[in-house]
Amino acid sequence: MKAARVKVAIAVLADPAARPWARAASETLRMVPTPLALVREVSPLLARSTDHGQVTALSVALLHNGEELALRLSWAAPKPVDSLVDLDRFVDGVAAIFPLAEGASAVTMGSPGRPANAWYWKAGADAAWDVVAEGYGSSRRSAGAALGLGARALHDDGHWQVVLHRPLDAGAGHVRFTPGGSGGIAFAVWSGVNRERSGRKSFSGEFLPLELGR
């Protein structure tokens, strides 16, 4: 996947409906249910889940302006859930994950010594979480705002459109990008109406190569 470089202020790119997104190349990824049998040691209950992975396609566009990288993610959500009305309800969400070390795996959400870093948006909040994981059940969350991670969402015509953006460099321990550089990226989507949360979600498979325009 390529993030083309544009001369557009981040305040503009932060808006999912902004014009540069309409012109940006987008790719539709096939999303599949997470292989939860793999998490048996962490959560035997979760490992028995079979009805997750309701969202089967995610459209992704990437742009950067030399200072920030922005992702626009959109998917069909005919029955969006953006607020919790009871304890057994869950909200929609989307996340991108990046390797923090050579050889890190997206399928395992990193592994000890080979962490991965995710940007995580949950419906109902115009804010995002920064997550660092070294395998299932090891996720450490922090408020994305402290790193300059921003999120903005709109639901229109049965679809979510979410922009996540962050400065190319947010310090040690978090993924770093450089114009002309490369890395990896993968995605997950949670469908609240299908009670999806944590490992119950659909995902895009192993890291895909990521390139930033010069």
Ligand code: HEM
């Ligand atoms: C490759 C795309 C993926 C992304 C972007 C992603 C992202 C995330 C995020 C943001 C969380 C929530 C952490 C929190 O609550 O702060 C999470 C939790 C979790 N994910 Fe993933 N994930 C991916 C793939 C997978 C796969 C393939 C599995 C299982 C086979 C999995 C299993 C889990 C489990 C068990 C949890 C809950 C425990 C924990 O928080 O570590 N994930 N994931």
